[in-house]
Amino acid sequence: MTAVPSGPVRGRRGLRKPRRALAEAVAVVVAVLVAFPLYWMVLSAFKPAGEVRSDRPLPWTLEPTLDSFRRVFEQQDFGRYFLNSLAVAGTVVLASALIAFLAAVAVVRFRFRLRTSVLVMFLVAQMVPIEALTIPMFFLMRDLGVLNSLFSLIIPHLAFSLPFAVWMLRGFVKAVPEALEEQAFIDGASRARFLWQILFPLVLPGLVATSVFSFISTWNDFLFAKSFIISATENSTLPMALLVFFDNETPDWGGVMAGSTVMTLPVLLFFVLVHRRLVSGLGGAVK
Amino acid sequence: MPGLGGLAVKVSARIAVCAATVGMAGVAVAGCAPSTSTEDSGKDEKTGTVRVWLFKEVGNAPKQRVVDGVVERFEKKHKGVTVDVRYIPIDSRAERIKGAFNDRGSAPDVIEYGNTDTAGYVADGGLADVSEEFKSWPAADDIDATAKKSVTYDGRTYGAPLFVGVRALYYRTDVFEELGLKPPKTLGQLTETARQIRKERPKLYGLAVGGAYTYGAMPFIWAKGGDLADERGGEYAAALDSPEAKKGIKAYTDLLDDSNCPPARCSQWGGNETVEAFAGGRAGMAIAGDFNRQAMEDGEVKGDYGVVPLPGEKSGEIAPAFAGGNNVGVLKSSSHRTLAVELMKELAGKRAQEELFDAMGFLPTFTDTRRKVAEREPFVKPFVETLDAGTEFVPVSPAWGEIDASLVLPGMFQEIAGGKKNVDAAAEDAAKKMDKVYVK
């Protein structure tokens, strides 16, 4: 980011030490509070079955066990589900980044009729309950012949990640000074070259930012996963492995917590990997 | 958009619909309301692949072993036939099974389904009528009456019962001993016993009950001679406002009270919360199923509980319990109908049911098989007694799904427990809500 300073905010000198200590204390306390439900989830995953819902809700367990994790991993095709989830989320993240980039360029760098309408239109589909959309989408998928394949998950998730991605990237593209653009063309760059070799790297951090969002929402989806993958159970995704434990009459909370822990870890890993770019990248959304 | 025109939508309706659409949207669009053909495939192939969907249980391996055995025997008997079994999470069944109805290409030939869904699936055009085959199946005579009712809709049979789940009264043997109590013999005694436990052990709920625990409450209504709905010539009408039903509602909601299970706690409980309260050592008694045994064994009450049938109105009677469970059915769209029906009979046959009991603890639906396994496993005795005493079922109508989902009964119990309405007013309102769904 040439135009946007991305280093940490300087000027800390003015900040008196006790105030910073207080701020850090607050930050740590908040972090602990926010993490506590997560801790409880992981803890419950390691507790023996009878302790998860017990009269003595201790924040530790003296008999940690891997039983719950075993029930998760022993499920038929668990590894396959994991790879399917990865394939769907990965494709959606990449495709939505590319498509949203082009769309964002269009709405920022061009003035045309219906520009604002298009932006608002992007949001419209999110405004109805997804359950209401699944029935027409189901028939669409059926007639396209993609039902039961991973495509039937990729396409709708792409559609649902795009609006947020376009709106976010709009800010990033805006932040790239237009002088840069003019300069590039004066230097004789073609439009394609400008787009992909100059503009694209500049907004890349922004793309990373929106991809965290796309990744999480695709990774955690239950509804499409159970509506569009019907007979081909080998094409199921991870949430289906978690769903087994949510039984109305006899839920297996240990399994739920272990399964969720297993599902949350890759997302945390993904975040740690992209975290530096995210923090420097999101800043591009501000002029 | 190609191919979206429904095949089964009547032509006149389609034209009306399309015309309205065009008028409204101002766009000529070929697509009308999507639908799926309901015609039978017309084929009845004797070779090829028979596809089966069964529910995926937590700890599915033992079930899978039993099914693998059935499949092996079946494939040996029918040359050139392979059976493809898929396990689907129970919580995804609504979407999957609807998906199968909507897309014949994805549909299996045989499915396992919850027995309260029978009527709905029939109305959706999904299940095949197997009345003739069922009648000529010798084993069918030994299936208990309520289980038969659960595969029947409008006088026709739509599957074979696979197993039955039923609830009885769990009680804490240690608490009963300390307080010198005996398992109650009547519903009246049940209430007294519950209150006494709560009085002497204020940390315990006497009998764990829940405002949203419909299946726990129904026996009270049935024991007093009431019912949820009456059938008159194939049409249902709510019966919750009958004097008998109201007595049952009162008996149940009297338990949702500070003297037993305070509404602030228990009003929102469903079945599983009452089981957890009991398993966690917070209740003297609970109404729980044979399928809840594992939860009790994992919990703090391990070794300190016993089970008796839920008592009825008079001493010696057993309150009619709700007979839950699953059935196996054949899909209307199956192109292997004969084979599918054969496989259904094998999967839900006596041998498989007995094996499933040994593997998963699922109670057989054949009365003779059930007695046989009860001798081997004393734990199931009170449940078998309850079944033998006669069980009841929810009104077999497609409307039940909506009544259940819109929480009409829980809402009624909760309004009474919270003092928002009295029994009369709440029961009448609930009956009105039910009737509104029935006349739709």
Add this chain to the structure above:
Amino acid sequence: MSLLAAPPGNGAGGGGRSRRRARPASLQGHRWTPWLYLAPALLVLAGLLAYPIYQLGLLSLLEYTQAQVSGGEPATFRGLGNYAELFSDPQFWDVLLATVVFAGACVLGTMAVGCALAVLLTRVRAVPRLLLMLAATGAWATPAMTGSTVWVFLFDPDFGPVNRVLGLGDHSWTYGRMSAFAVVLMEVVWCSFPLVMTTVYAGIRAIPSEVLEAAELDGASLWRTWRSVMAPMLRPILVVVVIQSIIWDFKIFTQIYVMTGGGGDAGQNLVLNVYAYQKAFSSSQYSLGSAIGIVMLLILLAVVLVYLRLLRRGGEEL
């Protein structure tokens, strides 16, 4: 939608450049060029969203349940019958009001917590910052069904630690209408503030440090710095986040459904999406469900358009 179609010449664009100069001649090709760039996005959205929404409008005028889809029943035209059924249900109006108030509270709570913590993040060193960000990402990444379940466990009067720590005995959090909404609100804020926090924090970091230093030298309070320096500069981010939060929180489902047992004691905690599920989707009454969907769409569209209008009036260019 023409309400918002950008009227040219009103170019109060952030930097105050004139429109003519803002248009780089070189990237501007044919007047169809922007549409070319938009094409992939529009194609996906038109196919997957516009078309299904059109169908939704159509279905909302029919009698259309699973029996019509696969049961061979004819789909009959009901006109506005589904809407009439919906509007004549007094419960619908109660639920609508509750939804608007609850969603509003969720948006405010999420924005307030997210922005406050973002500012806090700029005041601390790397280790506490990373701790807070990791915790927040974990909350964000937890599947909603699990997150809601864990919160129920934490606040459980018999088996949860919260009452033990606070010494509340067997006080039930989900029995009272307000306290049940409050617990759900906390869970919603818990899982949605991370997006706001991360986004806004990054935005603040991109503000030129001289600006913030100047504010500090002026002795401006934190609140004043936020009001008059940060918030205006973060406008584009805040707009996106507010609009998305409104849309998500208005359609909240899982948290209410799981935490209040399908809408609370005697339905006191119902919100629109749960109501729609109970009345329509669970029993496959697609036409009624579509009508509810269309109503929700219109309400949200109105809210978003009014919001954008207000922004435009405030001089913010879209």
